[in-house]
Amino acid sequence: MKQQFHYATITEAITQLHKQGYTLDFDLKKDKLTADGKDYPADDFEIADLYRYEGASDPADEATVYALVSKSGLKGLLVSGYGVSSDSASEETLKQLHYKYQESKA
Template sequence: METDNFDTLSVAVDSLTRKGYTDSFKAEEHCIVALYSKKEYQPEDLKIVHSFRFEGMTNPADETELFAIAAKDGLKGTLVMSYSAEHSQNVELIKKIREI
């Protein structure tokens, strides 16, 4: 994927959706779930194609990272990871996904 520079998270997600990253992933306790297709994956079934970091508007410490992810079965989607104190992602599972 070519490198894009995005000013906001919403612009990045919109652009990736137009490029075929149409599902949304969430890292739960034991697996990573594709929210629209309801498929469940293990980290070894996924690859991070690209990632983008965004700093908070009011507090630069409130970082968010957007991952463009491709599954072995062809499904593509995005995963949004907030580094704030109030996030609901399983960070350890996300760290196990390999980057290409």
């Protein structure tokens, strides 16, 4: 899927992606995604699209919005800040999602 839009702000991206059916709001914990009290294996998901935002003067303002889709059709968002590392397992899981995304673009 080719990125078709660029949203001016993170808030605009989230609002518009929610309208497109990305209604789950995911957190990444080790090798799983969590939303609404449920756990989902991260390897069941692929990145459908992503949007990167960089703060003009403050690196703490940098973030990525990931639009994720599961093999079974679940759609949701994961918002991740740069430089904020919760643990190495979560970082590795995010790298694997990126790898699958890059492979699908090749």
